[in-house]
Amino acid sequence: MGEPYADQVRRKHAVVAGILGAELPWSEPTTGPESGFRNKAKLVVGGRRGAPTLGILDGQQRGVDLTRCGLYEPGLADIVQRLPQLVTDLELTPYDVPARTGELKHLLITHSPDGEAMIRFVLRSRGQATKIAEKLDIIRAALPEARVVSINLQPEHKAILEGPEEIVLTEHDALPMRVNDVVLQLRTQSFFQTNTHIAAALYAQAREWTSRIRPETVLDLYCGVGGFALHALGHGARRVIGVEVSGEAIRSARQSASQLAAGTTYAHDWHVGDATEFLTETVPDLVVVNPPRRGIGADLARRLDDHGPTHVLYSSCNVTTLARDMTAMGNYRIVSAGLFDMFPQTDHHEVMVLLARTS
Missing domain, CATH: 3.40.50.150 (Vaccinia Virus protein VP39)
Incomplete structure (x- = not known):
């Protein structure tokens, strides 16, 4: 750079x-x-309940906020900046890596050329899944672009982004990605170019x-x-x-x-x-x-x-x-x-x- x-x-x-x-x-x-070219954000959730950080972890495994990163394409950047308040409103506790406590590990967001989005909450356990599901209306109000909302369960204390189990909360389970004249249906654990x-x-x-x-x-x-x-x-x-x-x-x-x-x-x-x-x-x-x-x-x-x-x-x-x-x-x-x-x-x-x- x-x-x-x-x-x-x-x-x-x-x-x-x-x-x-x-x-x-x-x-x-x-x-x-x-700049402004990334269609996805892979955010580590740090901080504490009511004051989350979304971005990466520093050398002491504490959260560093990157919600204003200049690499996100405009629609995605707008969504990312609304996420800290949403995490607070959902009353989710960030996962504390050193203490091995808390629930919300990552937020994974993909943004489509047509302005829709896929939002994935990566949790340590199933305990908070019901809370998120019950507050889907709050998510929709905060993120009207969200076509797909899901919960991914990653229970292991390992440096991996997501686990094998996915719970889709919305009626749609795929995000249409229009590329040239082809519409690719992107499901929750499918790879797509950044x-x-x-x-x-x-x-x-x-x-x-x-x-x-x-x-x-x-x-x-x-x-x-x-x-x-x-x-x-x-x-x-x-x-x-x-x-x-x-x-x-x-x-x-x-x-x-x-x-x-x-x-x-x-x-x-x-x-x-x-x-x-x-x-x-x-x-x-x-x-x-x-x-x-x-x-x-x-x-x-x-x-x-x-x-x-x-x-x-x-x-x-x-x-x-x-x-x-x-x-x-x-x-x-x-x-x-x-x-x-x-x-x-x-x-x-x-x-x-x-x-x-x-x-």
């Missing part, structure tokens, strides 16, 4: 191009707002590459809520298959696809499972991979190299593991590449490449 944004982008591009190859057919870096503006550009570029290839079938591994697959459907692809380890994400993708494909002959299939185990004897026309920072790994890279399709689209948030995976995929070459600045003011990056089989 403090470095001029144009200089940040040039430096990031130099880093990723230096690792993958400056001679590649790079497009101009895709950028968006340098920066909607750059996510839209990323999916649009992937669609353009897909339309150029015109694959009949697209296999989207690590598909999340289906962003890449659903942008391909009807744009070259008549069938998409998505694979993701999160059941909530697959339910989101299935719901979105059913709405998108209604009244068409397009086909879609979604599977909960390990992406590394899914390549079978039936090879699709295009494989999309969007793995976590660790990359796709040696096993999947080898399978793609041995039996993969004509093209692979690889979206990566870690150029080092992307380069490692590319080394294991010697039968492919990069034919298009781009940097997408998903995380301004940081050294993090998103890189997407289109690979073509050479042999």
Whole structure:
């Protein structure tokens, strides 16, 4: 932070191009707002009952307020600034990490392009869940944007954000996220990119590459809520298959696809499972991979190299593991590449490449 944004982008591009190859057919870096871009807030609740802090914890595990953080997009920033009063009105006791007392651990908020929001209360135990449920009218009055309100139970004293159990309090259990002309249904424990503006550009570029290839079938591994697959459907692809380890994400993708494909002959299939185990004897026309920072790994890279399709689209948030995976995929070459600045003011990056089989 403090470095001029144009200089940040040039430096990031130099880093990723230096690792993958400056001679590649790079497009101009895709950028968006340098502040006010985050569509989600993950707030640690500190302080005390009646005087909560929402933000992070300091070195002594005490709350530091970040409700006026400049990274939140405008609608989200407005919601976040109303939350301390809401926590007070709900009479919730913040969780005290050193003392291991209290109930409310985190508040997780996601904001949609249409101004709606998902609000999740992360509690230590079920004891306060009834209190929140009984005061849903207070939440609605304070946050009329809230389409989805839920309680997540995280009983363990560990540095983890949320637990496996979710209790949805509203009639809606998914937040519609309109990205380009696709509406993604985001459920409570589904992953979505932090920066909607750059996510839209990323999916649009992937669609353009897909339309150029015109694959009949697209296999989207690590598909999340289906962003890449659903942008391909009807744009070259008549069938998409998505694979993701999160059941909530697959339910989101299935719901979105059913709405998108209604009244068409397009086909879609979604599977909960390990992406590394899914390549079978039936090879699709295009494989999309969007793995976590660790990359796709040696096993999947080898399978793609041995039996993969004509093209692979690889979206990566870690150029080092992307380069490692590319080394294991010697039968492919990069034919298009781009940097997408998903995380301004940081050294993090998103890189997407289109690979073509050479042999």
